[in-house]
Amino acid sequence: MTGPSDLGFWGFVRGLVFLFDAESVHHFFAKKLRFLGSNAFGRWCLRRISGTNLAKARHPVNIGTLTFRNPIGLAAGFDKEGTMILALPHLGFGYVEVGTVTPRPQPGNAKPRLFRDADRFSLFNRMGFNSPGAEEVAKNVTQARASGCLPEDFRIGINLGKNKTTSAEDAPADYGLAVRPFDGLADYLVVNVSSPNTPGLRELQTVESITKIVGAIRAEMTNWKAKPPIYLKLAPEVRGETLEHILAAEKNLGIDGWVLTNTLGGYWKGGKGGWSGGALGTLGRDCLERVRGRSRLPILSVGGILERREVETRLARGANLVQVYTGWIYFGPRWIAHLLKAFTGEKT
Numbered sequence: 124m125t126g127p128s129d130l131g132f133w134g135f136v137r138g139l140v141f142l143f144d145a146e147s148v149h150h151f152f153a154k155k156l157r158f159l160g161s162n163a164f165g166r167w168c169l170r171r172i173s174g175t176n177l178a179k180a181r182h183p184v185n186i187g188t189l190t191f192r193n194p195i196g197l198a199a200g201f202d203k204e205g206t207m208i209l210a211l212p213h214l215g216f217g218y219v220e221v222g223t224v225t226p227r228p229q230p231g232n233a234k235p236r237l238f239r240d241a242d243r244f245s246l247f248n249r250m251g252f253n254s255p256g257a258e259e260v261a262k263n264v265t266q267a268r269a270s271g272c273l274p275e276d277f278r279i280g281i282n283l284g285k286n287k288t289t290s291a292e293d294a295p296a297d298y299g300l301a302v303r304p305f306d307g308l309a310d311y312l313v314v315n316v317s318s319p320n321t322p323g324l325r326e327l328q329t330v331e332s333i334t335k336i337v338g339a340i341r342a343e344m345t346n347w348k349a350k351p352p353i354y355l356k357l358a359p360e361v362r363g364e365t366l367e368h369i370l371a372a373e374k375n376l377g378i379d380g381w382v383l384t385n386t387l388g389g390y391w392k393g394g395k396g397g398w399s400g401g402a403l404g405t406l407g408r409d410c411l412e413r414v415r416g417r418s419r420l421p422i423l424s425v426g427g428i429l430e431r432r433e434v435e436t437r438l439a440r441g442a443n444l445v446q447v448y449t450g451w452i453y454f455g456p457r458w459i460a461h462l463l464k465a466f467t468g469e470k471t
């Protein structure tokens with residue numbers, strides 16, 4: 124269940140940074156990535172650090188009319204504000220899912236709210252959709268796109284959520300508001316009804332609620348020139364009858380694809396939250412297989428990918444693309460280049 128056996132310099136850096144609070148470390152690296160992504164020398168440094176060769180990191184995948192520069196994306200929750208986008212292609216990623224974005228700014232849950240369980244290569248979080256709000260995130264994405272520094276086949280997805288204080292009844296309106304500023308900015312959209320950290324959110328994983336939410340987003344996009352596909356992100360706990368109902372109604376939901384899956388709900392360090400990484404076991408793969416058995420729509424498979432072989436397995440079992448988060452934290456900046464070797468047949 125490990126990544127590359129030799130972590131090199133990252134093994135040393137990781138030992139140091141893991142001495143500090145996980146969220147503080149995240150913000151520290153977020154600032155660095157934002158700065159390094161903003162200038163040509165910084166981007167060169169990122170390529171050197173990560174072993175990324177921009178030309179070699181191109182393994183295009185088409186989904187409908189969209190071309191993704193390679194099948195490995197950075198999952199939602201790492202770049203919630205869209206401030207690190209310019210750095211990401213230079214770290215090897217083919218696309219990023221920005222967010223979750225809430226319509227209005229909100230601080231998220233009380234800290235500490237992000238923890239490591241290094242024995243299991245896992246993270247446990249109860250962030251609770253800390254977001255500067257949709258307007259602010261849209262400004263950041265606009266800036267990244269306008270910079271002219273993004274490879275033209277690097278894709279940006281926008282993951283949408285609702286504010287904590289919004290009732291289930293008013294949720295569709297919130298998703299509509301959240302998508303409003305993203306006209307011309309999103310390559311794809313994700314309806315996130317699967318975070319365990321917003322009370323009541325997961326109860327929206329019903330045919331009726333999903334249909335209403337997707338309808339509200341589509342209504343908001345009526346006058347958009349380009350209408351991005353809408354994917355639905357589910358929790359790994361959605362199985363059995365609940366999943367059957369959703370799959371049976373697939374054609375009426377109005378969705379264009381799936382993101383499978385979010386974190387696994389649990390209780391640790393004095394509160395509720397969600398497990399990612401090794402703690403997910405095979406849940407992400409199982410969900411992919413179950414949905415692929417019934418659906419022909421594109422699937423972005425995420426959750427518990429800690430090895431290159433697992434990337435190959437997910438794609439072989441019907442995923443169109445994969446996403447990673449926790450594995451990247453544990454295995455470091457050279458890990459994406461290592462995963463990409465799955466597409467060149469290189470052994471190391």
Ligand SMILES: Cc1cc2nc3c(=O)[nH]c(=O)nc-3n(C[C@H](O)[C@H](O)[C@H](O)COP(=O)(O)O)c2cc1C
Pocket residue numbers: 198199200201203222223237246248250252282315318356384385386398399400401403425426427428446447448449450
């Ligand atoms: C700290 C943290 C924050 C996250 N925030 C979000 C989020 O805002 N929206 C979302 O859809 N998923 C979020 N996720 C879930 C990830 O996108 C992904 O589904 C999950 O971590 C499983 O992938 P992994 O095992 O590769 O980490 C978050 C995960 C982590 C670890």
